[in-house]
Ligand SMILES: C[C@@H](O)[C@H](N)C(=O)O
């Protein structure tokens with residue numbers, strides 16, 4: 001199928017939460033996200049990459065900014081329970097996403113997105129992708145500039 | 161909107177590639193993915209979480225298994241160019257995904273997926289999510305068991 005980049009989306013009302021030094025065995029991810037779901041916290045992105053050199057994992061996720069205090073309290077207990085490392089919280093993020101179809105069979109799309117952001121000297125702080133959505137977190141103050149750079153790169157009108 | 165988990169998908173023909181000790185400034189992600197796209201490598205998942213304690217980043221991505229050797233060659237040059245840490249390659253992964261809509265406004269879906277896998281003692285090695293797709297990498301030999309656990313949890317018929 002041909003690739004179609006349909007639009008660029010910007011979200012500025014999120015906070016990025018991370019927990020590191022997390023033990024890497026079955027049940028740990030559930031231990032983190034079940035308490036959040038019990039409190040009806042909406043979680044948007046979740047990323048977990050490769051473990052660190054000690055075999056510990058790190059999970060980063062985004063929530064609505066107004067939930068931050070509630071999330072921090074929950075995560076403090078989770079960290080205790082898991083014997084995890086440190087919980088980080090960053091409210092200064094914006095999520096910039098490219099929405100498309102068939103992006104997996106078109107290797108260049110993610111590369112073009114990353115290149116377009118780098119031309120504006122925008123640092124990419126988190127990446128989470130799927131075939132139809134490539135999302136990056138950038139500094140909130142760079143959000144509008146990021147969107148414009150992507151509109152230009154993909155020759156798009158502003159997504160409504 | 162109400163959440164609708166539509167199906168579970170399993171992919172067994174992938175390899176997980178990671179690069180750590182990556183400098184965290186604009187242009188680096190492009191440096192990694194442009195050479196891959198030049199060689200027409202299809203990249204599926206890309207995850208980048210929070211930087212490590214030295215401020216270095218780590219990026220993990222998946223490619224079709226038959227591209228592995230080609231990718232490793234490209235990544236060796238990239239690592240050199242970036243002064244990065246180490247390139248890892250793992251062909252023993254399966255990708256298990258939940259496909260749905262409105263999953264973000266239903267905090268429990270990811271938690272239920274993680275819990276269902278943990279009940280089968282399946283370790284989650286990577287997570288990448290969006291509103292309509294939650295993907296986890298597990299050991300390839302656990303792939304079928306993971307799919308069955310998720311069908312059971314979400315009361316689904318096998319996705320065609
Ligand atoms: C770190 C976390 O994902 C763990 N591996 C689990 O399976 O729950």
Ligand SMILES: C[C@@H](O)[C@H](N)C(=O)O
Pocket residue numbers: 114118122123124125182183184185186187188189190208217218
């Ligand atoms: C690590 C990588 O994502 C880097 N921060 C960049 O912007 O390209």
